[in-house]
Amino acid sequence: MSEKSNLKLFGKNSFPRRLLRFLGTMELAITLLITLAIASVIGTVLQQNQPYTDYLIKFGPFWFEVFESVGLYDVYSAPWFLLILTLLVVSTAVCVTRHTPSMLKDMRNLRTQVQRKSLATMKHSEQWISRDAPDTLAASFQQQLKLKGFRTRLTDRNGALLVSAMRGGINRLGYILTHVAIVVICVGGLMDGNLPLKMAEWRGQIQIETRDLPLSQIPQESRLAIGKQAFRGSVSIPEGRSSEVVFLPMRDGYLVQALPFRIELEEFRVEHHDNGQPRSFESDLVIHDPELEEPLRHTIAVNHPLIYKGYAIYQASFADGGSALQVEAWPFDHRAGDPVMLDTKVFDSRDMHWGDRQYRLEMTNFRLFNINPDPTDDNPRRMTNSGPSFGFILRSHTGEATEYENYMFPIEREGRMFYLSGVRSSPSENFSYLHLPADAHGGVDSFMEYLARLRDRNLVADIAQLMTRDALADLPEPDANLEESLQQTLITLVGMFVRGGFDEVREFVEISLPEIERQTLAPAYLGMLREMLARIYFAGVDGHELDNTDNQNIFFLQDAVDAIGSLPRYHSPVFLMLHDYEHIQASGLQIARAPGQFIVYFGSVMLVAGLFILFYLPQRRLWIWLDEEGGASRVLLAGMTNRNPRDFDGFFDEIQQLLKPDKQEL
Amino acid sequence: MSETIRQNQTDSQSWLAVGAWWTLLLLATVFILVAYGDHLDVYEVTILFLTGFSMAWLGKVWPPFRWHALAVAILSLLALQRYGGDLSMAQQDFWLNYILASQSAIMWMSAFYLASTVIYFGGLIARSDYTQKLGSRFAWIATTMGMVGLMVRWRESHMMGSDIGYIPVSNLYEVFILFCVITSLIYLFYERRYRTRGLGGFVMLMITAAVMFLLWYAFERNAHEIEPLVPALQSYWMKIHVPTNFIGYGAFAIATMIGVAYLLVSWRAEKKPDSDFVKAMPSLAAMDDLMHKSIALGFAFFTVATILGAFWAAEAWGGYWTWDPKETWSLILWLNYAAWLHMRFTKGWHGRPMAWWAIVGFFIMLFTFLGVNIFLSGLHSYGGL
């Protein structure tokens, strides 16, 4: 009984045998190659390993779940993908194992057993008579073929002589190398993949952390001990700080991997080209390891990692590391208080009061350089450096957050200088920019003074009166009522403009004027407002009138009016000006351990060697059959190759020329 | 066919010429080592030697290559001499302005490739051997000017500033020139080796398409302007990874156009076997064979390029394989051609299905080369439009 089942298990047509045969078929191999190619497409079309909420928004709750269950967010480690890969490796392994013995034999076999008849019918064969005796000929042919790189053997075939020759036997080795290499590379790659982590997760030994926690609060289940396993993660270290861990991104969260040493960042540098574009990113690292006599100092840069104890440390990115900023806050409404100087840091936040409102100010970023396309150049590729900028978020007491990006220095636009401040209410929007005109001293003082003058009731009333008089001077007799009402209108217009910009003025005109008069009166109202704004501006401070023919003043007024008109959409009660900074950066390091790397590289070299042998060292065989015919010889030359038949045509001709110099055709 | 080989043999047997070629190469290598040795690290010296050996071998098996290389060297040196280290000479000097400055050379390249395409097809229609030979000449001139353009651009980038210089195979504009030059070199090699000019127009048509893109890219997007490299690209790996890649792409592109020619000839032959077109073109069997050869060549070099890319990625990004879209599409392209080769070599498929498949392969290649940069985001986003 047991004998019988054994037979069944290992018999020629038993299931395992059939399975093995199936795995080694060409059909399966080609199917797998194509399937793997198609499967790989998925992960390039759908961005992998993004936050899960992004996918949720993109696909909706139903498809999100479906896609998650088939592993589309991390295709390349999904079980079904690994299964295809494994099948391909198994198939290749079975194929090589099955073919190798015969190929090895074929490499050495000179095929001395061929029959004359089959040689004569080969596609490449040629016959002629030579005057020399067979043995002399055989010796000379062998000699000549050896010079052409052939291995030869002479055999006596029932009185006839047969010279068998072969070149490029190594071609078969090419096949073996190529296919073994595939297996080797995949095994090495598997060692470096995150399969072990996945397994540990399935078994419940580790748990992916998805919250943004300080390191000390990350639970033990999300931490990995120092070990020999492969990993790839990143960590951001501010200048002057150090880290003993690295974070491994996993799906929508991360794990914390401990390191057997501490990495300290002394300094991070960005070197720049003359045009301001970055030339290199460099980090001065100090490795503190109890096993080292003294700390190891090393500078890494992009393309120049540090490899220490099998851990490779790369320069990957950079960010602000908490730069110190000195910022002056200018309230737009002077009644809310004087400008104040704040000493703050990137990532700091604090509560502020302006007027009777409370705000929370969060400093978010500092950039030393801003390299942008130069708007004054027709060529969109020409870049210019706009100098430092900083970013912050202002939260109102209702929790509404607005994001700002302010430049430290005034920037030139059409020959005038402006302080630029970008504003947006959600990160998905582009910044829109407030342009505050800088005065002759490069400050915002003049602008703020002008704004304060517009709020000065007495001043506005005086100027409104003056303007009313000028306007009504031509009337035959003064009309006190008209005068009173016009003056009041002018005051109201200025007040509305300061509060709500041109928008509010237009709205007022819409509502308060009867429809028939709107067409003609609306422009008149705006004209009066502009006249008021100009008169207030040129009235100057403390009676120092400004020259209203000076172009510089005219432009300043125009720019200031534009800026005030857009203030309502700026949403901030203050303007923040950067006075001083101390740049502190953080370097983003990528740290990896890849124990399979050497194996993969070894396999790659095998693959390349195998391919070139396979393609460019074809196996070529020649046979020369010599029959004695009355002291002379009848020569039969035949040949074959295993690839590039067209090249062999010419080669065979060449050999024929070589061996048959006297051209005696049969 | 036997003609060919004998021809090649006499070529390579003229040892005097080969000896002179090798001596020249040796001198050039020594000169570069002496003149620039201080700026080269050990990897770059290795690459220099590798280049020297490849050129020594190419010149031996392929004599016209020697004249091409010599012409490129002389014209490039002339350009450098005219520049004399001053970039503004590009507009002032007659030679630079009209012929040798990289931008001018590349315009000449474009013009000659266009002309070559027209002439090749003209020769095919008129069944004029002489005309086709002229097409081939034009292709050689275009290739020479393209190569001169690249060499001079290399120097120009160094003249822009002490630390800006880089090998011009670093952005989409530059690799398109590289693509044109390499594709036509591979084709010209086959043309001589297999004594057939019938495919010239087809291959040049592909190059013309690349030239059209190049011109659009230069005039619409100012892509020809030299800009400093981002740090990630400052590596000796680029010097070998990119050219190797483009030998692969070039060979695949040729296989594609042979596939197109194959289909046209086979349709025509079905209707009218003795038509002029069929007679003027290489035999179906010859095209089938050449298609296989091109794909094998492409596959071998593409494999090397992908592996070099992985080595580089390990050094720059911290992992030799990260399933970045560009890497993944390279794998897809590679798997596709692996399947093609198995079908052809072990299952013995040939003819029309394989020609169609070679054409499909081209679209996968196009996506790997361009589509990934345009449509997908990833680490390889240097070459965006």
Ligand code: HEM
């Ligand atoms: C990723 C996987 C594989 C790659 C990259 C690969 C690559 C190659 C290449 C490049 C060739 C040479 C083709 C030619 O000369 O035109 C070849 C030949 C061959 N392959 Fe594969 N192969 C793979 C998997 C397989 C598998 C799974 C099998 C088993 C069914 C297989 C069986 C063969 C055979 C029998 C040959 C012919 C060898 C000869 O007679 O010289 N290959 N392979």
